[in-house]
Amino acid sequence: MSQLQNNAHAIKAGNSRYGPSTPVVIIGAGPVGLAAAAHLTEYNLPFVIVEAGAQAGHSVRDWGHVQLFSPWRYSLDKAAVRLLEPTGWQAPDPEAYPTGHALVERYLAPLAAHPAIAPHLRLNRRVAAITRVGRDKLSNAGREQSPFVLYIVAADGSEEVLHAGAVIDASGTYGTPNPLGAHGIPALGERAAAAQIFYGIPDALGTQRERYAGKRVLVAGSGHSAFNALLDLAALAEQAPGTRITWVVRRTAEGMAQAYGGGANDALPARGELGRRLQALVATGVVQLINAWRSDRVEQTAAGLVVYAGERSLAPVDEIIVTTGLRPNLAMLSELRLGLDPAVEAPVALAPLIDPNLHSCGTVRPHGVNELSHPEPNVFIVGMKSYGRAPTFLLLTGYEQVRSVTAALAGDWEAARRVELELPETGVCSGPVAAGGAVASGCCGAEEAPAALIALEPVAVTASCCEPTVQATCCEPEAKADCCGTTAVETITAGSTLTLVAGTGSSCGCR
Numbered sequence: 001m002s003q004l005q006n007n008a009h010a011i012k013a014g015n016s017r018y019g020p021s022t023p024v025v026i027i028g029a030g031p032v033g034l035a036a037a038a039h040l041t042e043y044n045l046p047f048v049i050v051e052a053g054a055q056a057g058h059s060v061r062d063w064g065h066v067q068l069f070s071p072w073r074y075s076l077d078k079a080a081v082r083l084l085e086p087t088g089w090q091a092p093d094p095e096a097y098p099t100g101h102a103l104v105e106r107y108l109a110p111l112a113a114h115p116a117i118a119p120h121l122r123l124n125r126r127v128a129a130i131t132r133v134g135r136d137k138l139s140n141a142g143r144e145q146s147p148f149v150l151y152i153v154a155a156d157g158s159e160e161v162l163h164a165g166a167v168i169d170a171s172g173t174y175g176t177p178n179p180l181g182a183h184g185i186p187a188l189g190e191r192a193a194a195a196q197i198f199y200g201i202p203d204a205l206g207t208q209r210e211r212y213a214g215k216r217v218l219v220a221g222s223g224h225s226a227f228n229a230l231l232d233l234a235a236l237a238e239q240a241p242g243t244r245i246t247w248v249v250r251r252t253a254e255g256m257a258q259a260y261g262g263g264a265n266d267a268l269p270a271r272g273e274l275g276r277r278l279q280a281l282v283a284t285g286v287v288q289l290i291n292a293w294r295s296d297r298v299e300q301t302a303a304g305l306v307v308y309a310g311e312r313s314l315a316p317v318d319e320i321i322v323t324t325g326l327r328p329n330l331a332m333l334s335e336l337r338l339g340l341d342p343a344v345e346a347p348v349a350l351a352p353l354i355d356p357n358l359h360s361c362g363t364v365r366p367h368g369v370n371e372l373s374h375p376e377p378n379v380f381i382v383g384m385k386s387y388g389r390a391p392t393f394l395l396l397t398g399y400e401q402v403r404s405v406t407a408a409l410a411g412d413w414e415a416a417r418r419v420e421l422e423l424p425e426t427g428v429c430s431g432p433v434a435a436g437g438a439v440a441s442g443c444c445g446a447e448e449a450p451a452a453l454i455a456l457e458p459v460a461v462t463a464s465c466c467e468p469t470v471q472a473t474c475c476e477p478e479a480k481a482d483c484c485g486t487t488a489v490e491t492i493t494a495g496s497t498l499t500l501v502a503g504t505g506s507s508c509g510c511r
């Protein structure tokens with residue numbers, strides 16, 4: 001039996017499994033966990049949200065000073081909006097770009113306070129482990145009939161257990177950043193230097209200004225978080241003379257074009273703009289870029305922190321900012337039977353769609369319960385955590401995931417299997433509509449169409465890397481697109497929504 005059939009069977013057999021003593025438990029009251037709650041409300045299924053922080057949107061608050069690169073219209077879940085609108089909630093300007101703080105204040109906080117959600121939100125409680133009642137990972141007998149049991153540790157240290165009919169893990173990856181060490185483990189001396197190392201994007205122009213003003217700062221990493229940190233530091237350097245910025249990346253100089261992204265071609269212009277501005281700062285020497293650098297040791301000296309890569313070392317710095325990505329915390333799931341890709345740490349059916357080794361840009365076709373199922377029925381990892389170590393997750397993708405997963409939990413398999421194509425074209429190397437109506441969407445295996453490009457007839461969806469010019473921008477120079485396999489995709493059109501029946505699309509990528 002496939003994982004999906006397994007799930008369908010278990011969910012059908014167990015719809016009665018959800019009740020006050022065995023609700024659907026959502027882990028994490030971030031944007032995706034709260035969206036899951038909104039969808040479960042519409043299905044009238046009982047749920048509890050367990051949140052480690054003191055307030056909803058705990059992780060987003062941590063990077064609240066950062067402006068999203070997605071405008072509001074790509075940042076709201078539809079079921080959540082349907083819940084909020086009758087309360088007199090004012091929708092933000094769809095074209096404006098929120099900061100993390102605005103996302104919390106104008107959207108997540110009102111959603112968490114909604115009478116349909118607030119009574120079911122348990123704050124200051126961290127899920128530490130999940131298993132099945134009376135069964136460990138090895139036990140087969142009666143496994144699927146046995147409810148889940150979650151072991152929870154509260155902020156005051158007290159413990160409790162909670163039973164669940166299904167588990168939606170929307171706990172994100174924000175709490176588990178990758179280390180400075182380029183081998184995936186901490187560099188020698190990294191832990192000892194913790195007081196001078198920040199993981200993430202510090203508020204260098206606000207609350208943490210004093211920490212960085214006039215200092216020698218080293219930034220590690222080549223994603224959008226690094227870009228944000230570097231741009232803030234460059235703005236600080238204009239105001240605070242003596243601020244010196246060194247940027248280390250593993251990429252070679254030749255690989256930088258890809259790191260900077262699609263610039264003006266990025267369909268999320270705010271994201272493309274980040275790379276363009278940073279490139280200019282490197283060109284003018286405001287940011288000193290060191291390529292092909294693999295940090296493996298940090299030494300605390302009288303002159304400052306000295307970072308090594310083998311025998312090579314850099315000039316001493318006062319502070320290090322690590323923006324080398326995030327990874328999922330899988331420890332709490334270790335008693336469950338998960339199907340995760342060994343490299344990406346995303347569900348096996350999702351991983352090939354988002355593996356950064358294959359895909360250079362952030363577009364992924366929408367996906368739902370099919371791709372998110374595990375050998376263990378009724379457990380789903382959604383949101384940022386569903387992408388494992390891949391860095392390209394977008395909120396709209398998470399909202400589509402929980403729409404599909406909650407429909408499956410409610411037994412609404414028609415809605416669960418339908419994948420609604422309502423994502424923007426988010427790749428950094430978008431292609432045009434190809435001749436014949438095929439949707440040449442974002443590069444590297446993406447198959448979604450922006451609403452504006454919806455064809456009225458069933459279309460063959462081709463991967464965009466087929467165009468030589470597009471291929472050049474979306475694959476590494478030495479890699480070529482491994483695609484052009486065209487697969488007929490069953491489509492249904494309704495108004496401005498195009499529906500792709502999941503599982504029938506082709507995928508391709510760079511090699």
Ligand SMILES: Cc1cc2nc3c(=O)[nH]c(=O)nc-3n(C[C@H](O)[C@H](O)[C@H](O)COP(=O)(O)OP(=O)(O)OC[C@H]3O[C@@H](n4cnc5c(N)ncnc54)[C@H](O)[C@@H]3O)c2cc1C
Pocket residue numbers: 027028029030031032033050051052053056057058059060063066067068069070074125126127128170171172173174175201225332382383384385393394395396398
């Ligand atoms: C700086 C930054 C900028 C971003 N900008 C954009 C953007 O512009 N557009 C976009 O689409 N996406 C963006 N993203 C990516 C992504 O959409 C966000 O990270 C988003 O917050 C992910 O939502 P989530 O609900 O999956 O996880 P999170 O927002 O991380 O929420 C997870 C929640 O789970 C809680 N939690 C964690 N562990 C436990 C546990 N064991 N028990 C209980 N609770 C737990 C946390 O406290 C947290 O509240 C950005 C990400 C970052 C870091």
